[in-house]
Structures are given as C-alpha cells and as structure tokens.
Amino acid sequence: MKRLLAFVLVVVVSFGLIAWTSPWLxxxxxxxxxxxxxxxxxxxxxxxxxxxxxxxxxxxxxxxxLEDRANKQGVAExxxxxxxxxxxxxxxxxxxxxxxxxEMLKKPAELQFRSAEGCKSETDYCKVELVGSDFVExxxxxxxxxxxxxxxxxKVKDKKKLADVSERLIGKRLAIFLNDELxxxxxxxxxxxxxxxxxSGQPTPKDAQNLADVINLxxxxxxLNEKYTQSVGATLGQKSLEDTVLAGAVxxxxxxxxxxIFYRLPGLIxxxxxxxxxxxxxxxxxxxxxxxxxxGIAAFILGIGIAVDTNIIxxxxxxxxxxxxxxxxxxxxxxxKNSFRTVIDAxxxxxxxxxxxxxxxxxxxKGFAVVQLASIIVNILTNLFLPRxxxxxxxxxxxxxxxxxxxxKESEIRAL
Numbered sequence: 289m290k291r292l293l294a295f296v297l298v299v300v301v302s303f304g305l306i307a308w309t310s311p312w313l314x315x316x317x318x319x320x321x322x323x324x325x326x327x328x329x330x331x332x333x334x335x336x337x338x339x340x341x342x343x344x345x346x347x348x349x350x351x352x353x354l355e356d357r358a359n360k361q362g363v364a365e366x367x368x369x370x371x372x373x374x375x376x377x378x379x380x381x382x383x384x385x386x387x388x389x390x391e392m393l394k395k396p397a398e399l400q401f402r403s404a405e406g407c408k409s410e411t412d413y414c415k416v417e418l419v420g421s422d423f424v425e426x427x428x429x430x431x432x433x434x435x436x437x438x439x440x441x442x443k444v445k446d447k448k449k450l451a452d453v454s455e456r457l458i459g460k461r462l463a464i465f466l467n468d469e470l471x472x473x474x475x476x477x478x479x480x481x482x483x484x485x486x487x488s489g490q491p492t493p494k495d496a497q498n499l500a501d502v503i504n505l506x507x508x509x510x511x512l513n514e515k516y517t518q519s520v521g522a523t524l525g526q527k528s529l530e531d532t533v534l535a536g537a538v539x540x541x542x543x544x545x546x547x548x549i550f551y552r553l554p555g556l557i558x559x560x561x562x563x564x565x566x567x568x569x570x571x572x573x574x575x576x577x578x579x580x581x582x583x584g585i586a587a588f589i590l591g592i593g594i595a596v597d598t599n600i601i602x603x604x605x606x607x608x609x610x611x612x613x614x615x616x617x618x619x620x621x622x623x624x625k626n627s628f629r630t631v632i633d634a635x636x637x638x639x640x641x642x643x644x645x646x647x648x649x650x651x652x653x654k655g656f657a658v659v660q661l662a663s664i665i666v667n668i669l670t671n672l673f674l675p676r677x678x679x680x681x682x683x684x685x686x687x688x689x690x691x692x693x694x695x696x697k698e699s700e701i702r703a704l
Contacts (some may be wrong), residue, residue: 292681292687295681298677298681309567313570316574317573317574318577319579319581320579320581322520323529323581325520327386327390328380328517330376330377330515332374332375332512332515335511348501350510354378367379386519398468399419400465401417401464403415404463411473418450422450423443423445424444427441427442427443428442428501429500430497438496439496442487447483458479461474464499540562540566544559547562547596547600554603554694558599558600561670561675562599564674565591566592568670569591576658581652583652583653583655584656587657588659591660591663594664598631599671601630603695605627606624607623607696608623611700613701616689616691620683632672635668638660643657645660646658
C-alpha cells in the first residue's frame with residue numbers, strides 16, 4: 289500500500305508542478321522569426337578597402353557590433369552568429385521597421401578617438417581627433433608592463449598626426465568610441481612622436497583584449513554584403529505556429545491513446561513520463577535561453593518519437609518475459625535489464641549523429657542538433673529511469689499482478 293501511495297504522490301506532485309509552471313514557461317519561450325515573423329540575413333564580410341583577408345577576431349567583433357546596433361534600435365534579443373571564415377548570420381524576429389534596421393546593420397563599424405577641446409564639458413568628447421583609418425590594420429595588441437599589468441599597444445599610419453594630437457592633449461583625456469559608444473577614455477601622459485602608443489588602465493587582460501579588438505575592428509572596418517535574405521510576415525508566422533501546435537496536439541493525443549490501448553499499465557506510465565518529458569524540455573529551453581524555430585520543433589517532435597520508442601522497447605521486453613511464464617516481478621526485472629542496453633545503444637548512435645550535425649552544420653541545422661541533443665538527454669532521464677521507478681512501485685504494491693494489465697492475454701502465456 290505504501291508503494292502505491294508513493295506512486296500516486298510522485299504523479300500528483302509532478303502534474304502539480306507541470307500545471308503550476310507551464311504557463312510561465314510558455315510565456316518565457318522565445319519564438320524564432322519563422323514562427324513570429326521577422327527577417328534573416330546572411331552577410332559575407334570583406335575589408336572596406338577590398339584588400340586582404342578577414343581576421344577572425346574582426347569578424348567576431350563585427351558580429352557583436354551588429355548585435356549592439358540591433359539592441360539600440362529596440363530589437364528584442366537579436367540572434368547574431370558567425371559562420372565559417374567571413375560570414376555573419378543575423379536573425380531578428382518581430383520587427384516592423386525592417387528596411388530601417390537592415391540599412392542600419394550593414395554600415396561598417398566606425399571607430400573614433402575624441403577629445404573634449406571646445407566642447408560643453410570635460411566629458412562631452414565632441415571633437416574627433418583620430419578615426420579608424422588612421423591606425424595600422426591589426427596593430428593593436430595586448431602587452432604587459434614591468435608589474436605584469438595589461439597594456440594595449442597601438443600604431444598609427446601618420447606619425448605627425450599622432451604627435452600633434454598627443455602634444456596638444458597632454459594631461460587630458462582621449463576617449464575611444466565605437467559606433468558612438470564610449471569604450472575607454474585614457475589620459476594622454478606624454479607626446480607620442482614615434483607613431484606608437486600604449487593604453488593602460490584596463491583592469492584585466494580580457495578587458496585589454498576586448499579594447500584591442502575594438503581598435504582593430506575600427507582600423508579594418510568590414511564591408512557587409514548580403515548573400516541571402518529571408519522575410520516572414522507576422523501573419524504567416526502566426527499561422528505556422530498555430531498549425532504546428534495543432535499538429536503537435538493531435539499527434540500527442542494519438543500517441544497517448546496508442547500506448548494506453550496496446551500496453552495498458554506500462555502504457556499509462558509511459559504516457560505520464562511523456563508528459564513529464566515535454567515539461568522538462570521546456571525547462572531546458574528556458575535554461576538554454578533557446579529560440580524555438582520550425583527546425584527546432586521538428587527535433588522536439590522527433591525527440592517525442594524517440595521517447596515513445598524507449599517505452600515501447602521496454603514494454604515489449606516485459607511482455608515477452610510474461611509470455612514465457614515468469615511472474616510479473618521477475619518479468620519486470622528481466623525486461624528492464626534486457627531492454628536497457630538496446631535503448632542506451634540507440635541513444636548513443638543518436639548522440640553521435642547529432643554531434644556530427646552540430647559541428648558540421650550551420651544555422652538551422654545546428655539549431656536542430658542542439659534541440660535533438662537536449663531531447664536525448666532528457667529522454668534518458670524521463671523515459672528510461674523514471675518509468676522503471678514508477679513500474680517498480682506499482683508492481684511491488686501487489687495490486688497489479690494480472691498479465692492483462694500489461695497487455696498480455698492468458699492464452700499467450702507459455703507453460704514452463
């Protein structure tokens with residue numbers, strides 16, 4: 289009786305948590321542009337001068353710059369990723385001023401060194417002294433002084449220009465701006481006549497490296513060429529979402545009915561675990577801060593199919609053991625043991641295939657792989673170990689000892 293009560297308690301608590309947290313989880317779920325409407329652009333970057341190769345750090349910094357620009361336009365959580373050696377993919381959902389945002393994004397990064405000479409205040413920094421094209425491309429590097437403090441070493445193309453600026457601003461601040469955003473405002477300590485300078489005051493090597501990357505980005509501004517574009521209207525996105533939810537609901541009901549009809553008690557427990565699986569997946573989406581797209585939903589539904597297969601393999605092995613004449617308790621132990629390796633082998637092969645998709649694929653393929661990998665891990669927890677726990681509680685209660693409870697007819701049982 290205690291085991292049966294424990295089973296009921298586990299189920300009630302699980303469903304209570306699901307009912308309590310599901311509205312919040314659904315509200316926190318982020319939808320991609322194919323479900324919400326928006327646009328996607330694949331850029332190919334090249335130096336503004338048309339010469340040389342694209343530096344990886346410059347590409348990453350350009351992607352960060354694009355994300356910052358989108359955020360300043362009020363775009364909610366843009367998705368900006370680098371691909372290959374010179375490509376950047378931008379996904380922005382739920383925008384109404386698409387043309388304006390696209391025009392803003394493709395502008396090259398603008399680096400400026402500004403002073404406060406002739407400005408309203410000492411922190412106004414209205415006078416532009418140096419721009420990105422004044423610096424040698426890729427010359428900004430992190431070095432260390434005698435006390436092992438990080439410095440940024442920079443080099444300009446025109447020694448005289450740097451000398452004139454530095455002589456005039458000794459004891460004053462020379463602020464560094466990228467796309468009108470203040471990055472640092474170091475004080476000019478002395479006249480710089482050799483065409484080189486060092487910037488100190490960065491608290492950590494990481495901060496110093498970030499500032500060096502900013503300067504290199506401004507010195508080698510990248511031109512972005514649109515290679516691929518896709519726009520999805522809000523109405524079309526909403527229709528896709530509604531159709532997807534309807535299809536998912538119909539499929540889920542059909543799966544639950546199938547499990548109940550063919551596998552009886554194990555089917556009931558499998559149905560409970562499938563519901564828990566879906567709930568835990570939404571928790572995983574929230575923890576990963578994932579954006580749900582149609583490929584992601586496809587991986588999610590595939591994960592439900594894998595979860596169903598996991599339960600079917602175990603239930604069929606248990607039925608085979610019952611048909612051989614073993615007791616329900618013995619059949620449960622043997623069925624769980626014999627199915628475990630089969631299920632784990634299947635999951636390992638899925639993980640290998642998913643890993644290949646993740647490391648080789650790009651864009652939506654990689655998103656599909658991430659959701660698929662998460663579903664495999666959650667599946668092992670909720671549809672391999674959890675059903676075994678619940679079945680053991682039910683079987684050991686002694687109240688479900690008839691073969692018919694497990695989908696086996698008396699006529700199918702072979703005498704030992």
